[in-house]
Amino acid sequence: MDFSPLPTSSLIGAFLLAFPALFSIVNPVGAALIFDQAMGGRSRPERLKLARAIGFYAFLVLLGSLLLGGYILNFFGVSIGAxxxxxxxxxxxxxxxxxxxxxxxxDRKVNQTESAQSHHDVAFFPLTMPFTTGPGSISVAIALSSQRPTEGDAVAPFFIGASLAAALVAVLVWLCYSASGQVMRLLGPSGARVLSRLVAFLLLCIGVQIIASGVENLVAKFLLAHPG
Incomplete structure (x- = not known):
């Protein structure tokens, strides 16, 4: 996947990089099927309330990882390229x-939702973390934050675009969880697995793209440090 026509220094470029990656790892459609099974004993109003809360919490987790993750690692001396x-x-x-x-x-996600079937205050734990936005989602968001431009004027558009992507993913979590019964009837387990493989392949391409940009950064720094 080539993101060169829309550099990450632009708002649209950052959005188009961040949204597919976050959507792929969160996978709101596939997660909605498991949410529907786990919440089968709850009333419709309860499920709608939970879906709204999970979407809000998921946005906060993704936004915090995008905005702070890369800077925290840089604080410990990790270069942008690395x-x-x-x-x-x-x-x-x-x-x-x-x-x-x-x-x-x-199976792992089903196990994560087991405690949610018999408790009431489950919107943040375990239904947001680790079920919806767990370590995998956080690591992807931090990896995306490493793509931020180094120029001061380009940083703000990057983070605005990435934040909009996180917001859209959170809205999709809310909508898919709210309509989890309809999603289950429409896709079923087989359709969800096909979708999961498609978005996983997209995520793999994005991971390779991030590695390539990191290698390019490290090679450029090495050539600058060792001219000729």
């Missing part, structure tokens, strides 16, 4: 697991 390579590897490895064995991911 952060991009490491983040891209995490994204690619995560995507490879989702691509090759989506059933294992489904």
């Amino acid at each position: 952060l991009r390579v490491a983040g891209g590897l995490v994204v690619a490895i995560r995507a490879w697991g989702l691509l090759m064995d989506p059933e294992q991911n489904e």
Whole structure:
């Protein structure tokens, strides 16, 4: 996937980079099927209230990871190039697991929702973390934050575009969870696995793209430090 026509220094470029990655790892449609099973004993108003709260919390988790993750790692001396390579590897490895064995991911998510079936205050834990936006989503968001431009004037458009992508993913979580029964009837388990593999492949491509930009950054720094 080539993002060069729309650099990440532009708002649209940042959005088009961040939205597919966050949508792929969160997978609101696939997660809605498991949410429907886990919330089967709850009333419709309860499920709608939970869906709205989960969407809001998911936005806060993704936004915090996007805005702060890269800077926190930089504080500990991790360069942008190294952060991009490491983040891209995490994204690619995560995507490879989702691509090759989506059933294992489904089983893990089902286990994460077990405690939500008998408790009332479950919107943040476990239904937001780790079910909807767990370590995988946070690591992807941090990897995306490593793509921020180094120029001061371009940083704000990047974070605005990435934040809009996080907001749209959160809205889709809210809508898909609210309509989880209809999503279940429309897709079913087989359709959800096909969708999971498609978005996992997209996420793998994005991970490779992040690695490539990190390698390019590191090579450029090496050539500057060792001219000739």
